[in-house]
Amino acid sequence: MNPGVVYALLAFFIWGLFPVYFKALHSIPSLEILAHRMAWSMLFLFIVLSVRMQWRWLGPVLRDRRLLARFAGSATLLSGNWGIYIWAVNSGHIVEASLGYFVTPLISVLFGLALLGERMRPLQWVAVAIACAGVLYLSWENGRPPWISIALALTFGGYGLLRKTAKLGALEGLALETMLLLPVALLYLAAVSLHGDSGFAAASLGVKILVVLAGPITAIPLLLFAAAARRIPLSMLGLIQYVTPMLQLLIGVVIYREPFGGPQLLGYGAIWIALAVYSLEGIARARRN
Numbered sequence: 001m002n003p004g005v006v007y008a009l010l011a012f013f014i015w016g017l018f019p020v021y022f023k024a025l026h027s028i029p030s031l032e033i034l035a036h037r038m039a040w041s042m043l044f045l046f047i048v049l050s051v052r053m054q055w056r057w058l059g060p061v062l063r064d065r066r067l068l069a070r071f072a073g074s075a076t077l078l079s080g081n082w083g084i085y086i087w088a089v090n091s092g093h094i095v096e097a098s099l100g101y102f103v104t105p106l107i108s109v110l111f112g113l114a115l116l117g118e119r120m121r122p123l124q125w126v127a128v129a130i131a132c133a134g135v136l137y138l139s140w141e142n143g144r145p146p147w148i149s150i151a152l153a154l155t156f157g158g159y160g161l162l163r164k165t166a167k168l169g170a171l172e173g174l175a176l177e178t179m180l181l182l183p184v185a186l187l188y189l190a191a192v193s194l195h196g197d198s199g200f201a202a203a204s205l206g207v208k209i210l211v212v213l214a215g216p217i218t219a220i221p222l223l224l225f226a227a228a229a230r231r232i233p234l235s236m237l238g239l240i241q242y243v244t245p246m247l248q249l250l251i252g253v254v255i256y257r258e259p260f261g262g263p264q265l266l267g268y269g270a271i272w273i274a275l276a277v278y279s280l281e282g283i284a285r286a287r288r289n
Contacts (some may be wrong), residue, residue, distance in 0.1 A: 004231025008240045013226035014058065014217070016247025021088040023256070024210055028086040028199035032040075032192060036200060037082060037214040038178055040187035043216030045175045057172050066178075067166060074162040075177035081155035088148045094252030097258055099138075100152030101245040102271050106131050107157035107279065115161065121285075127278035134270030141263040170226030174219065233286060239279050 025033050049055055061067055088097040097234040106128050112118035120128070165174060191200045200211055229237060250267075252258040 002148060004228045005236070005240070007224045008228035008232065008237055009243065011228060012241055012243040013247065014221040014224075015244040017251070018085070019089045019094045019248055019251045020255070022086050024171035025207060026090045026210070027203055027207060030083060030090055031188070032199050033086050033211070033214075034079065034083045034186045035185040037086075037212045038079070038181045040212055041174075041188065041218045042178045042182050042215075043191040044219050045171070045178060046217070048171065049175060054171070056177075057168070060173075061168070061176060067096040067168070070162055070166040071168070071176050072180050073174070074159050074173075075160065075180045076168065077155045077159040078177055079181055081152060081159060082157065084148065084151050088152075092256070092258060093148050094248055094256060095258045095264070096146050096148045097152060098245040099146055099149035099246035099268065099271070101156070101248070102242070102268075102275060103131060103135070103149060103162075104156050105241070106274065107153045108160055109278075111157055111161045116165075121281065123277055123281040127274040127281070129274075130277065131271050131274035133266045134274065137270065138264070138267035161162070162197055170222055170229075174222055239283075242275065242281065253258055 010186065022033065028036075085097055087092065109118075109120060109124055113120050135146065135149075139209065166173070168176065189198070189200075200208060203211070228240075251262075253260045
């Protein structure tokens with residue numbers, strides 16, 4: 001098997017198990033989990049970059065104000081996406097969160113159309129229309145739009161857009177984003193500690209260990225993803241990515257017993273059909289090219 005397929009499957013499988021990980025940290029407030037995730041990720045990335053002696057990129061980057069501004073934007077979107085997702089998992093909305101990552105590829109297509117001047121092909125328009133119908137049906141059935149799904153799709157789609165137009169490797173880009181977020185995270189952790197509100201300080205040893213592991217748990221799948229992207233076609237990578245929301249959906253329904261009946265199946269079914277149309281059209285086009 002192509003090693004890239006293995007790397008991609010491992011990355012998306014790890015991301016798919018995130019609901020189980022964050023549920024284990026439910027005793028700690030979501031915002032504090034987010035701050036710890038930034039802090040321990042930075043420590044892990046510092047170790048990796050030091051071992052690989054991979055710091056030469058930092059000097060030129062720090063002198064490029066436009067690049068820093070772009071990465072400040074991507075860091076903000078990434079932290080927003082993380083924070084919404086952590087809150088959603090620990091508030092019993094795993095199923096709705098999974099919908100956000102099903103819809104993200106189609107949001108990325110719309111961003112490309114609106115902001116990068118890309119053209120949508122006829123079958124892509126069909127896929128977007130079917131997905132919109134599914135989201136509208138779920139909104140009508142639930143009595144409200146799926147705000148969590150929409151927020152996750154918009155923040156992650158926007159993050160992908162900024163990273164697409166800011167050239168920096170996966171490891172270096174994540175390190176820079178984490179550096180930009182770290183001061184805010186450390187200030188927040190210091191504030192909750194001084195006020196005696198730290199969930200981390202009151203947590204059990206097992207939970208503290210899981211929090212510290214947020215560093216490698218965040219960085220390793222991103223590095224696997226970067227390695228996979230260099231080895232397999234983008235169309236194949238796009239198909240494999242649906243492992244993540246499918247696992248999250250199954251975990252929400254089977255393990256945590258979140259509601260998923262006929263109406264949800266109908267709405268999700270429309271979105272799955274849209275993704276199938278979108279993916280198959282992309283594969284056919286890639287083969288022709």
